[in-house]
Amino acid sequence: MNKLFRSSTDSKLTGLCGGIAEWLGVNPTLIRLIVVISALCSFGTVTLMYFIASMLVPKMPYSHF
Numbered sequence: 192m193n194k195l196f197r198s199s200t201d202s203k204l205t206g207l208c209g210g211i212a213e214w215l216g217v218n219p220t221l222i223r224l225i226v227v228i229s230a231l232c233s234f235g236t237v238t239l240m241y242f243i244a245s246m247l248v249p250k251m252p253y254s255h256f
Contacts, residue, residue: 196251205245 198209201219208226212219230237 195248197245197248199251199253205242206250207241207245207248210248210251 193214195214196210197206198213198219199206201209201212203209203223208222209219212222215222226237226241230241
């Protein structure tokens, strides 16, 4: 089973969406779109959860490249 890491190579803001996309095996743009639409519809709750998750999910170690 793969571990979830923030992406070092596919990072726009914190690398969380890129890491989730790598973990799920989908296009990072799809994950980013889902996060943005969810953030707009949730009155900021998703934005808060995004930044908390960015602090909790570790950055991908260089040995995984």
